[in-house]
Structures are given as structure tokens and as C-alpha cells.
Amino acid sequence: MTRNATRTLNLDFTYLEFYQNYVISTVKEGTILEEEQVDELIDTCKEHYGDEAFVYISNRKFSYNVNPLIYLNLFKIENLEGIAVTSSNPDALKTANFERHFSQVPVELFQGMDEAKAWANSLTKK
Template sequence: MLKANKNLMITSYNFYFCHIEIYEDYVKAVMKEGVTVSPEHNDVLLQIVEKHFKNKPFVYITHRINSYAVNPTVYLETAKISNMIGFAVVSTDPKQKIQIKLEKTFFNKEFKQFDILELALEWKDNIIKKYRD
């Protein structure tokens, strides 16, 4: 029997502040240029989680292609999403790497930075597997 590819996109959403892709066990977000991500943006994430990941573990991956700001207090709310078991940031920007260290202090779950998306996806597979074992 063929195993389904969990990295096939299920659906996507285009919001004024970001583009979000939904997969079987993760969300990939690309924020729009110049946005400041703030706690209000969590409302959108909560609706997506409720619709696509109800009682199912998932990882949030943000692919930082564009230049934008993050209010780190957003993670205090994001961390309350019980079935979000990890948060990955994909960026090669040295300034982003410094910012990520600050952001990580606001998030009490698995939080990791990667230079390429493929490594973030491998990490996601590992923590999902650990969670399920």
C-alpha cells in the first residue's frame, strides 16, 4: 500500500499580512513585506488550527523570505495553542538570527532556526514522531 506524502499541500490562504499553506502535520507561513506580526494575528492562526488541526499535533514553520518585524509577545499567545508542538524559523539573514534568539525566550516549546526549509521539515518529522511515540 502506498503511503500518502505528508508534505503535499492540502490548501492555502492569502491574508493581508501573510500567505499560509496547510499540510498534514504542519503550517508554512510567509509573512508579507513590511508587516509587523502582533498578537492580533494569532486570531487567524487559531481559526486555521481549529479548522485543520483539531486535536492533532502540528508544527508551525515560518519561511522568512520578506523583511518584516515580529512583536515577540505574540509567542506568549502562540505557545498556548496546545497541539502546536514546535515552531521553526527558516532564514539565512544574520539580523533575523539575532532576532530569533530574542523570540525564542517568549516561547516555551520546541523552537528552532534553520537556513533551509528541507532541514526544518526533517526536524518537524522528528518532533512529530517523538510526540506520537
């Protein structure tokens, strides 16, 4: 379904894999995701995607904390079509379900990456 990443980037707090319609972010263990990190993510995604529509896929492979108020900054990314959260950990999905209430863009939860990628592609193919 998906080709290899067009670009990868290892930031201090996350590992990013850029694809045509989505970026997969695997935040590092023990990170506290705050506004400063989100601003860096926003700048990086704007640089990569320009005005092209994309979806942010959060691969919650490791344990980390998110300040849910960071979702209020998503208005800065006009071409962000949605956020997918993937995890095999029920507690991580439960936390993400709480966080989704702060987002102005659609947020969907998935147990598998393939489903998240399919959803991302469906959003960007409108």
C-alpha cells in the same frame, strides 16, 4: 520527503501552506505581527488541524516585525509541538533567536526549509 500542500490560504498578512504535520507561513513584507494576526493564525490552524499535533514553520523570506510578547499566547494551541524559523538572512535568524526566549514551545532556527521540515516531522512522529 514531502507531498504537495493539502491546502493554501492567502491572508492579509501571510501566505499559509498546510501539510500533514506542519504549516509553512510566509509573512508579507513590512508586516507588524501583533496579537490580532496571531489570533487569526491560531484560529486558522485550529480549524485545519483540530486536535492533531503540528509544527508552525516561519519562512522568513521577507522583512517584517514581530512583537515578541505574542509568543505568550501560544498556550492557546495545545497541539502546537514547536516552531521552526527558516531564513538565509543572518539578521533574521538573530532576531528569531531573541524571540525564542518568549516561547513556551520548542523553537529551532534553520537556514534551509528541508531541515525545518525534517525537524517538524520528527516532533510530530513521537
